Amino acid sequence: MNNNEIQSREWWAQQWVDLLETSRFKKRLERARNYAKQGNVLSIDFQAAKVLAKVQGTEAEPYQVSISLDLFSDEDWGYLIETMSQQAIFSAKLLAGEMPHNIQDVFSANGLSLFPFKLSEIHSRCSCPDKEIPCKHIGAVYYLLSDRFSEDPFVLFQLRGRTKEQILEALRQLRRGNSSQVEGEEKNEIPDAEASQVSRQPQPLNINQFWEYNEPLDSSLVVIVPAPNSDTVLDVLGPIPLASDGTGTAGSNSTPAVMQYLDSVYKAVSQQAFLSALNRDE
Amino acid sequence: MAVLHGSWLLQPQGSCLFIWGETWRRVSRVVSSQTDSVPPHPLGMRQEELTSFLRSRSVSIGESRSLSVGDSRSLAIGKEASARPGKESRASRSGGEKWHTQAKLSVEIALPTPILGSGEMGSPEYSAKTDKDSTDAPPLQLQLWKVEGFYLDPLEAVKFLQALPLGSFKANDAYVGGDLRFWSHVCRWSLDLLARCKFLPGLHRELDNSVAARWQPLLDSAVDQARLEKFATKMPAACRTYQLDLGLTEQENPKSIDPQELLLGFLSSTIDAQVRAWGGATSLPTTEPLVSQWLQALSTASDTVEADPGAVARLEAALKAWTTPVQENLVTLVSQELGQKLFRACFLLQPPKSGGTDWTLEYCLQAVDDPEFLVDAETIWNHPVERLVERGRTIEHPQETFLKGLGLALRLYPPIETSLHEPRPVSCRLTPIEVYEFIKASAWRLQDTGLGVVLPPSLMPGKDLSGRLGLKIRADVQGGKKDRLGLQSLLKFNLELAIGDKTVSKKEFDRLMALKTPLVEVNGEWIALQPQDVRAAEAILATRPEQLSLSVEDALRLSTGDSKTIEKLPVVSFEASGVLQELITNLTNNQAIAPLEAPASFRGQLRPYQERGLGWLAFLERWGLGACLADDMGLGKTVELIAFLLHLKEQEALENPTLLVCPTSVLGNWEREVHKFGPTLKTLVHHGDKRDKGKAFAKAVKGKDLIVTSYALAFRDAKTLESISWQGVVLDEAQNIKNPEAKQSQAVRQLPASFRIALTGTPVENRLSELWSILDFLNPGYLGTRQFFQRRFAMPIEKYGDRDSLQTLRSLVQPFILRRLKTDREIIQDLPEKQEMNIFCGLSSEQAALYQKIVDQSLAEIEQEGGIKRRGMILTLLLRLKQICNHPAQYLKENTLGSSQRSGKLRRLEEMLEEAISEGDRALVFTQFAEWGKLLQPYLQEKRGWETLFLYGSTKKQQREEMIDRFQNDPEGPRIFILSLKAGGTGLNLTRANHVFHFDRWWNPAVENQATDRVFRIGQTRNVQVHKFVSTGTLEEKINDIIESKKQLAEQTVDAGEQWLTELDTDQLRSLLLLDRSAVIDEEE
Structure with a gap:
């Protein structure tokens, strides 16, 4: 189970959990985890670079929790983008919806870290009367954040001041800037307004051959078989970045079970389709 | 007789397959175009007719339908009309509310309709009409018609389409209209997608913000993209004019449904329904509640996911992130970007430059609809623009498309990673071993995931043998020309290794082997050496020629393109010379x-x-x-x-x-x-x-x-x-x-x-x-x-x-x-336009015994009589004998014919009709006995399943006209028409027949010719065969001989009828009537 757990959790989520578990507030955070487990965190929203959460405390009105990290300056981001642009793999992976594994290298190359090293670098506030930071409301949200990071790792960028789209846009700008020296290339670009709108025109109805369909069955559809190797789109896409039960507890992540389930559904469907295609007369 | 039609209907309350039937019938009334309501299709089948027609073809359309029709309920979507797509179908499947209904289920469809001179609307064209290009036909215009039929939900639709014949190979499969056959092919595609696991689970947000779990088709592979394009192009117009809004001004160019939209709708619904049905058996895992609910909603009838909106939004986000790499090719219910993507990242494999050994895998963009249209990486990198115009084509977001493709490819083919650490990667290098692996395994996977791959032509996988190691054979027959040869005769032949059409000597082969690389260049062409081919080649080189053998049959197979391997190696070239060449040329042409x-x-x-x-x-x-x-x-x-x-x-x-x-x-x-x-x-x-x-x-x-x-x-x-x-x-x-x-x-x-x-x-x-x-x-x-x-x-x-x-x-x-x-x-x-043939049939032993008995009895009686009575008796005898020659049942006044073994003529008629029908012909059968027609018609219909018309003296005028109209005009109409000589011998126009059978004989060529001429009126375009039946060994044969001998003199002057027979004396009569027993055919089997 532990093995699965580790494999199914990407480093960015794991690192967050590690941060919590090595903190000196470990005891208190344990209690906060139970608090989260009981469903006291009502909502978590990412607004700009802030995490805003509502946590049900002892009072009727839920407490407002806000969490933020130090934003990187525009200059820092400039360097970061510059570094990313040195390797096409960063753009490629981000565009394909994947967090590059070595993204940390980009940050460390610029003397920065995507994650805080210490809990104290996280700015947290809670509207509860408890003066201690982190209070258990904040702690509960901390725990849930690791899930959010695995569901959508790009919120990490957001907490540092840039969305994925902004980064991609900046990368594009940079590429444009880099190659603007190339002479006379701009001519190939046409303004939006003049661009010929490419849209499919459905073919007109042929009233004189209204009923005709004289095609033989496509030869590739004569024999229907499963894909040559057993790989499916599930293998291409990898595990779904699903939330766990909301507490960050080891072993509670749904992903392995879901993937196993999907895998058996795919196998069953493929087999049935194959048989059905084979026995069409029976 | 009838043609089945149908198409997929996209409807907010649940998409479905609508099927209906068309049958040929006489349409007398011209429908006025002035009426407000949409008129019913005059050739459309009523639901009851459709049900019994489907039953006759053993096509099932699901139990709820076939049951409900008999008891006067017809079907329509009931109170769930406002439900979400697919919902009512699930409900019916889960045994809940079924199709309720009071109203008749009908759909409006626009059909090509002739517009008559008066501005009035004719009847819509019969879809199976054969002579479409007659020039004087009135112009056609789309008009709305109402047709009755059935709605089939996605699962029922698949089942129904699966049961239809896929080809039109057999003539009796022609009842499936082109429109439905199109859908049966698309259904096959849907099954193929399922077998290849081309679908993904997802969430679909409805307009009312409720959320449904859906299985979505994934059309990422090059194969499926090509199929989408092809099916969209080939979709018959008939699939696109259902529920068409024919505005008055839009008659010229009505807005029909976009084929692609219809296709994707079909795939969405059928794939979702099938995965639910087939995957539902897998037991659900225990997971987080929302995920459980989602999985539940993916595997059962109800697809609704009801949960806290925030949680659902998170699941949605996670799924979106998960499917990002294939997003453009995922068919969802809302946005259809499919087919809009015009370019994809592509990998172009280039052989080593001279001297080197490493290959290059170049990255580029490829036009989806033209694999030869490539844009190289250098150009892409030099144009960091939103929209690039290249050789007349516009590429949207060239760099992003390119980079995203590389990101996806990286998941499938890790060797490109190193190159991606560069800022502007253009290619990577591959060793020959890696190239071999790439060709054998990775190239296919990349193409299956929406990426392009271009290989050197000689390395393309497929049937083409040009790039394979193979054999070149030259052969001739052994021995002299005099010897009698057969398929098994052995040839003398010469055999060489070859690649493409180039011979490879043993020395060259050894040199290639010494390179120890799976890819070799021979005469400028690269080929991948398949290990099994290499082994086979080595084996052949090690074999002495005498140990190999090649027969005439092998040679014939090689030249007709069937078997292409000898000793496990493909034969790339086969050359016959001498006598063998002559044989093969003559045989193949x-x-x-x-x-x-x-x-x-x-x-x-x-x-x-x-x-x-x-x-x-x-x-x-x-x-x-x-x-x-x-x-x-x-x-x-x-x-x-x-x-x-x-x-x-x-x-x-x-x-x-x-x-x-x-x-x-x-x-x-x-x-x-x-x-x-x-x-x-x-x-x-x-x-x-x-x-x-x-x-x-x-x-x-x-x-x-x-x-x-x-x-x-x-x-x-x-x-x-x-x-x-x-x-x-x-x-x-x-x-x-x-x-x-x-x-x-x-x-x-x-x-x-x-x-x-x-x-x-x-x-x-x-x-x-x-x-x-x-x-x-x-x-x-x-x-x-x-x-x-x-x-x-x-x-x-x-x-x-x-x-x-x-x-x-x-x-x-x-x-x-x-x-x-x-x-x-x-x-x-x-051929002459009319071929007359006598068909000589034997007698069954039952016929022979009856015949003998009657002749013996009657002759004894006749001998004792004279005058008019004698004449009358002779005529009665002739009549009876003719009845016996037709069939004992006719003479014995039985109600049915029983076995055809009882009559030699009937046996022959059946054989000949069978042949004529299988050749697509139509036949008239003339008889002088109405009672024979009454026996023959039910026999042919029930015993043989051939619909048969029968016209005789008491047929009413209207029926008569209807029969003639059907025979002449209904494309699927009856192919056999029995006519009594008296009622049908004159006045009719039956030019569609090209066979005329005279089953019994009048012995008056003029009368028979007049009957035969029914098919020779204006409009006859084919040669006509006239078959005159004669029972051998009986009076029929003898009279036939007499008439034939006189015919040469003057056909029309032959003494009409049978009167002359009554003048014969008893001895003459006896010799005429005497049965020749050698003509009796025994009852066999």
């Missing part, structure tokens, strides 16, 4: 065979195509190859065979007798034809209870040229017949051995012969296995075992309409089958 003039001893004239047939038979005989002469009925297979036997006799090649096996019903016919056309052929009919057996038979056949016997006796007297060494065995009506298990089929196979011929007008009546059976008789083993044939040809062709297999089969059997149709242009020229 039977036009090349020189026609042969009829031998001098042939009494008659061969038509030009018959001379070609004769030449062809003689050619195949010379090579000891079995021949199937499969000319249409009436083209004269009999005379061709007689001429052929005479030819052999003249060549002194007839050392032993030839055995001809035919149905009992044509024994007499054969005897007469041989007598007429080839009297020099010494013929013996082996038939009857006094026939010789064993040694006596051997003695009797000595010195004979031709022995004629029946299929039944071929089996019963098998021992006797096998003991003779036959020159040839000929099967007439060879479809009689279509069942290879039948005793008679087994028996004829056992007969030893130096040549074999099969005569048949219908080599394939119903199943391809019939063809196998005939070919296996002619050339044993040539088409493989029956099981092999079934798997290799019959299944793919019959079940799936596979054209490739059909093509291969055609070229394999083509050398051995000569088939000419009476509709062939050059044949028509050779």
